[in-house]
Amino acid sequence: MADMDGQGLAAAxxxxxxxxxxxxxxxxxxxxxxxxxxxxxxLLGEALEKLGLPGEAAQAFEQAAPYAGQDTGKLLSRAxxxxxxxGDDDRAQxxxxxLLESMPDDAALAYSLALSFRRTGAMALADLVKHTLANSDxxxxxxxxxxxxxxxxxxxxALTVFRKLAAVFPDDPYTQFKFMSVxxxxxxxxxxxxxxxxxxxxxxxxxxxxxxxxxxxxxxxRCGDERLNRLATNNPGLTSPPSPAGNRQRRMRxxxxxERLRIGYLSSDFWSEHATMRLLQSVLEAHxxxxxxxxxxxxxxxxxxxxxxxxxxxxxIVSLHGKTDAEAADIIRQxxxxxxxxxxxxxxxxxxxxxxxxxxxxQAAWLGFxxxxxxxxxxxxxxxxxxxxxxxxxxxHEKFCLLPESYQPNxxxxxxxxxxxSRQALGLPQDRFVFAAFNAARKISLAVVEHWAEILxxxxxxxxxxxxxxxxxxxxxxAAFGKRGVxxxxxxxxxxxxxxxxxxxxxxxxxxxxxFPYNGHTTTSDKLWAGxxxxxxxxxxxxxxxxxxxxxxxxxxxxxxxxxxxxxDLAVALxxxxxxxxxxxxELSQNRFSxxxxxxxxxxxxxxxxxxxxxxxxxxxxxPDHLDVPRLPVRPVPFRGERKG
Numbered sequence: 001m002a003d004m005d006g007q008g009l010a011a012a013x014x015x016x017x018x019x020x021x022x023x024x025x026x027x028x029x030x031x032x033x034x035x036x037x038x039x040x041x042x043l044l045g046e047a048l049e050k051l052g053l054p055g056e057a058a059q060a061f062e063q064a065a066p067y068a069g070q071d072t073g074k075l076l077s078r079a080x081x082x083x084x085x086x087g088d089d090d091r092a093q094x095x096x097x098x099l100l101e102s103m104p105d106d107a108a109l110a111y112s113l114a115l116s117f118r119r120t121g122a123m124a125l126a127d128l129v130k131h132t133l134a135n136s137d138x139x140x141x142x143x144x145x146x147x148x149x150x151x152x153x154x155x156x157x158a159l160t161v162f163r164k165l166a167a168v169f170p171d172d173p174y175t176q177f178k179f180m181s182v183x184x185x186x187x188x189x190x191x192x193x194x195x196x197x198x199x200x201x202x203x204x205x206x207x208x209x210x211x212x213x214x215x216x217x218x219x220x221x222r223c224g225d226e227r228l229n230r231l232a233t234n235n236p237g238l239t240s241p242p243s244p245a246g247n248r249q250r251r252m253r254x255x256x257x258x259e260r261l262r263i264g265y266l267s268s269d270f271w272s273e274h275a276t277m278r279l280l281q282s283v284l285e286a287h288x289x290x291x292x293x294x295x296x297x298x299x300x301x302x303x304x305x306x307x308x309x310x311x312x313x314x315x316x317i318v319s320l321h322g323k324t325d326a327e328a329a330d331i332i333r334q335x336x337x338x339x340x341x342x343x344x345x346x347x348x349x350x351x352x353x354x355x356x357x358x359x360x361x362x363q364a365a366w367l368g369f370x371x372x373x374x375x376x377x378x379x380x381x382x383x384x385x386x387x388x389x390x391x392x393x394x395x396x397h398e399k400f401c402l403l404p405e406s407y408q409p410n411x412x413x414x415x416x417x418x419x420x421x422s423r424q425a426l427g428l429p430q431d432r433f434v435f436a437a438f439n440a441a442r443k444i445s446l447a448v449v450e451h452w453a454e455i456l457x458x459x460x461x462x463x464x465x466x467x468x469x470x471x472x473x474x475x476x477x478x479a480a481f482g483k484r485g486v487x488x489x490x491x492x493x494x495x496x497x498x499x500x501x502x503x504x505x506x507x508x509x510x511x512x513x514x515x516f517p518y519n520g521h522t523t524t525s526d527k528l529w530a531g532x533x534x535x536x537x538x539x540x541x542x543x544x545x546x547x548x549x550x551x552x553x554x555x556x557x558x559x560x561x562x563x564x565x566x567x568x569d570l571a572v573a574l575x576x577x578x579x580x581x582x583x584x585x586x587e588l589s590q591n592r593f594s595x596x597x598x599x600x601x602x603x604x605x606x607x608x609x610x611x612x613x614x615x616x617x618x619x620x621x622x623x624p625d626h627l628d629v630p631r632l633p634v635r636p637v638p639f640r641g642e643r644k645g
Contacts, residue, residue, distance in 0.1 A: 012043055021047045038064040042075070045082075055086035062095065073103050081112040089116045093125075100128065107136035114144050123148075134161045139168050146178070156472045159186045166195075173213025174234060181218045184442040187468065187476040193446055196222065203228075216346035220371060221442055224517035224540040226395035230374050235346050240325075240356045242377035250358040250377070252621065256336055261615055262293045264332055266354060267343035267368070270296055270311060271304040272414070273499070275522040276343060276367060282411040282600035283607065284314040292608060297332060297340075299351055310414070320351070329357030338362060338618075339611055342378065345369025352376045362618045365398065367408070370521065370543040372396040379624040380614060382607075383407040386549040387542045395541075399624040401610045404631035405596040405603070406553035408546070410525055412598045416500040417529070420507030428492065428508055433462040433575040436509035436532065438494065438502075439523050441468050441477075443515040447564065452513060453484035454568050459575035465509060467494045506530035510581050511574050519547040528554055528597065533584040535559050535574070537567045553597035556588060596634075605632055 012027035024047040031040045045060035061079040065072045076099050083092035096113045103109050110129035117126040126148050133145035134157040142165050149158035159182055166179040176195060183191040202210050211231040219232030269276040287294050294315030311317060320328045332340060340360035344350035345368045355363050356377045365373045366382035372395060381398040384407040388400045423430055456464060468474050478488045503526065512527040512534035514520055519536060524547045527534050536547035538560055548560045561567035574581055592598055610629045617625065
């Protein structure tokens with residue numbers, strides 16, 4: 001009998017080698033029930049796999065595993081992969097998770113499970129295998145690890161994974177720019193320098209195509225050239241780029257204008273604790289509802305918007321959850337919105353593609369993205385004369401709607417203003433000049449490192465108080481400053497904290513230092529709100545001009561340096577002149593409730609006048625054109641409402 005089984009197995013193997021898989025199955029059929037080893041079952045699994053039957057093949061390998069001795073894990077891993085291929089995630093995870101106990105470092109098993117976890121939305125389980133994938137050198141494993149780690153910004157393994165991927169795909173701009181983005185988050189300035197030099201070399205050779213691999217937001221973090229900013233077009237959410245013909249068709253469609261202008265705001269940030277709403281809340285509440293009907297088209301994550309009592313004060317809220325972009329645009333059209341204002345642009349979680357579905361006769365971009373929304377069908381971008389000077393017009397497809405003071409709203413009512421924290425409580429030295437820099441780590445460019453280090457070298461009695469999270473990022477940051485002659489004792493790290501505590505601690509610093517080419521935006525206004533003057537550098541695009549706009553609107557334009565050298569000199573001079581710092585803080589504190597920057601009602605009237613000017617042209621069937629909103633008469637502004645904190 002054994003001889004007959006052996007002959008049958010040999011014949012089945014011969015048929016398999018001849019790629020006659022059906023004959024293989026026929027020859028194996030009488031052997032399966034009497035098999036005493038794994039060979040027939042393994043051959044059966046291989047034949048079924050060749051025939052495109054992964055689920056059946058997985059069953060064969062799973063059945064063979066108990067007889068396989070040392071190869072049991074190998075066969076079960078193979079079965080797991082085939083169950084994933086067959087779409088049987090329940091079976092794959094049942095076998096694979098148990099197998100992890102004995103094979104925790106097996107990259108092939110980790111890969112199969114990761115595919116299954118992601119498909120079923122079990123992202124917490126994906127954490128079980130992401131580091132095993134990160135340690136692999138297989139390109140597919142690394143790509144999947146990158147997808148998982150890309151959703152976890154603070155995991156140091158992300159830097160390892162994207163460094164490996166950049167080495168595997170040296171000519172792929174998408175991979176190179178992703179590595180650059182992750183390197184910024186971990187302050188890996190050595191990697192950033194090499195990547196930026198390689199990119200500069202390509203640009204110098206006339207090759208601009210590589211910029212297509214960079215997201216618009218990431219490009220702004222390192223590039224102040226508006227012409228080049230437009231070429232960073234890796235924005236996957238924009239699935240339907242607009243056409244000039246479609247833009248004209250949208251604007252010329254019949255539209256029922258009413259007595260009140262219907263304004264629609266589009267965002268995922270409609271919750272009180274988001275940075276955008278810390279700026280915008282009081283402006284929404286200040287709208288003149290006798291002239292304007294306000295609707296918030298909301299795709300804010302439910303866990304953030306739930307139980308937020310302030311939302312009811314901002315306007316009618318229409319949820320877009322579960323709606324496609326086309327369905328969302330249809331809802332906006334049916335509700336006859338006159339002006340749709342996109343508050344996101346090229347930022348995380350954006351659904352700006354809704355604007356490419358002819359949603360409203362007038363479409364405008366504001367607040368979320370500091371630049372042109374390339375491939376987004378907008379008629380206007382709302383700014384001011386500083387962030388959008390006339391020289392920038394050639395770099396935008398949108399027309400400019402220029403507000404007369406600052407483009408950035410600020411909320412003086414709901415924003416916390418607690419008493420100052422003491423230096424002792426914060427671990428700050430009493431006898432040192434404290435420069436505070438609380439911008440996100442990704443905004444700290446190579447140029448910023450150079451100039452901050454120079455400031456510290458020339459102001460011996462100072463320290464830099466900077467918000468860097470994570471051991472790896474802090475170690476890299478210290479190494480970069482050590483390389484530039486600044487010891488670790490001159491750097492004090494802060495961690496993220498609640499908003500009230502953040503405003504309280506800002507008041508313990510002496511002067512804020514800005515980043516460039518991407519300034520602090522909400523970060524700068526928070527410092528000014530807390531009474532902390534900020535030194536900035538005159539910029540060359542929207543993102544790098546924001547702090548100048550804010551400082552000008554609160555009466556401190558003298559803190560805008562014209563050149564990098566002047567930026568260093570100004571910061572050093574202030575560190576040596578405590579009386580001037582005291583005077584600046586007093587001036588800022590006195591201006592807090594009278595300067596245009598923190599007058600939400602005045603800002604709202606300017607914004608509404610801008611909307612009215614847009615609508616006037618649209619009603620007359622005139623194409624969009626640059627608009628200069630006139631300044632209302634200046635008046636003292638008493639504090640309104642009950643200040644929090």
